[in-house]
Amino acid sequence: xxxxxxxxxxxxxxxxxxxxxxxxxxxxxxxxxxxxxxxxxxxxxxxxxxxxxxxxxxxxxxxxxxxxxxxxxxxxxxxxxxxxxxxxxxxxxxxxxxxxxxxxxxxxxxxxxxxxxxxxxxxxxxxxxxxxxxxxxxxx
Amino acid sequence: xxxxxxxxxxxxxxxxxxxxxxxxxxxxxxxxxxxxxxxxxxxxxxxxxxxxxxxxxxxxxxxxxxxxxxxxxxxxxxxxxxxxxxxxxxxxxxxxxxxxxxxxxxxxxxxxxxxxxxxxxxxxxxxxxxxxxxxxxxxx
DNA sequence: CGGTATCCGGAATGATACTG
DNA sequence: CAGTATCATTCCGGATACCG
Numbered sequence: 001x002x003x004x005x006x007x008x009x010x011x012x013x014x015x016x017x018x019x020x021x022x023x024x025x026x027x028x029x030x031x032x033x034x035x036x037x038x039x040x041x042x043x044x045x046x047x048x049x050x051x052x053x054x055x056x057x058x059x060x061x062x063x064x065x066x067x068x069x070x071x072x073x074x075x076x077x078x079x080x081x082x083x084x085x086x087x088x089x090x091x092x093x094x095x096x097x098x099x100x101x102x103x104x105x106x107x108x109x110x111x112x113x114x115x116x117x118x119x120x121x122x123x124x125x126x127x128x129x130x131x132x133x134x135x136x137x138x139x140x
Numbered sequence: 141x142x143x144x145x146x147x148x149x150x151x152x153x154x155x156x157x158x159x160x161x162x163x164x165x166x167x168x169x170x171x172x173x174x175x176x177x178x179x180x181x182x183x184x185x186x187x188x189x190x191x192x193x194x195x196x197x198x199x200x201x202x203x204x205x206x207x208x209x210x211x212x213x214x215x216x217x218x219x220x221x222x223x224x225x226x227x228x229x230x231x232x233x234x235x236x237x238x239x240x241x242x243x244x245x246x247x248x249x250x251x252x253x254x255x256x257x258x259x260x261x262x263x264x265x266x267x268x269x270x271x272x273x274x275x276x277x278x279x280x
Numbered sequence: 281c282g283g284t285a286t287c288c289g290g291a292a293t294g295a296t297a298c299t300g
Numbered sequence: 301c302a303g304t305a306t307c308a309t310t311c312c313g314g315a316t317a318c319c320g
Contacts, residue, residue: 019254021185021186021188021189022182022185023269024185024250024254025181025182025184025185025186026269027254027257027268027269028181028185028250028253028254028257029181029182030257030267030268030269031253031254031256031257031268032172032175032176032181032253034268035172036172036176037292037293038292038293038294041165041168041169041172042162042165042169044165045161045162045164045165045168046161046165048161049161054301054302055301055302055303056301056302059302066293066294066295066296067302067303067304068293068294068295068296068303068304068305069292069293069294071302071303071304072292072293080264080267081260081261081263081264087302091301092301092302093300093301093302093303094301094302095301095302095303102256102259102260102261102264105256105259106256108252109252109253109255109256110164110168112248112249112252113168113171113172113249113253114159114164114167114168114171115249116171116242116245116246116249117167117168117170117171119242119245120221120242121221121242123221124220124221124242127170127220128167128170128171128174129163129166129167129170177312177313178312178313178314179313194281194282195281195282195283196281196282199282206313206314206315206316207282207283207284208283208284208285208313208314208315208316209312209313209314211282211283211284212313227282231281232281232282233281233282233283233320234281234282235281235282235283
């Protein structure tokens with residue numbers, strides 16, 4: 001039952017940097033930090049679907065988000081190199097957001113995360129798939 | 141340059157449940173929710189290394205954590221089915237924490253996350269690897 | 281040893297109004 | 301259209317004291 005042949009990669013020999021449990025935990029935490037935030041995953045999955053979106057499109061595609069939060073989360077994702085921002089110098093203004101190369105490469109990673117969620121025990125899985133937070137969005 | 145042959149899995153045909161961008165974002169958010177928290181990843185990487193630890197062991201292995209936070213994060217991980225808790229009925233009390241089967245299967249997933257961090261642009265990667273948060277722990 | 285209970289400060293989030 | 305500024309609130313993490 002126990003698959004002890006699973007290889008833990010965070011203490012390799014010739015890797016770019018050698019992981020200890022501490023440093024591995026630290027960088028993993030920072031990855032989570034990039035992804036956490038009330039609206040970041042919602043934004044990212046929007047961009048996975050269409051790749052390029054303007055601000056107002058995202059705003060109406062994401063019910064319940066305020067302008068402040070939307071711009072804040074976008075700015076943070078931009079600062080972390082996940083999304084890029086293009087300003088078209090025209091009036092009325094037009095600003096488009098899209099995934100960077102690195103941002104696009106996140107898609108299969110999140111896929112692994114979802115697979116992990118599917119492999120959860122039934123009771124846990126239900127909580128992971130269907131959240132009470134979705135109820136708040138249905139009343140928009 | 142654009143690898144458009146990457147398959148997005150969240151809208152498949154015969155999967156256990158069909159993903160829309162919304163539901164995918166939602167469940168992904170909940171997975172992140174399981175992992176986020178000031179000490180959860182640190183705890184998990186401790187358990188990846190040793191698999192079984194008692195409360196006091198974790199406490200001294202993780203500098204800077206308070207009893208309140210340690211027990212809180214452990215309880216949440218337990219509620220989410222990632223770790224399990226075993227009470228040995230003896231005096232003085234002995235309580236051990238270990239990864240569940242599902243919790244162990246998280247290891248390769250975090251591995252993918254770390255690989256993604258390594259693939260980041262140089263400037264971003266540096267921020268992901270070395271966090272300012274670690275500075276706060278060095279004064280303990 | 282392995283917790284609980286309570287209080288506090290700061291950060292994250294959100295509603296609202298205003299602007300180039 | 302695409303933001304910025306301000307204020308209110310809620311949530312999270314930490315310090316401290318106490319308990320079976």
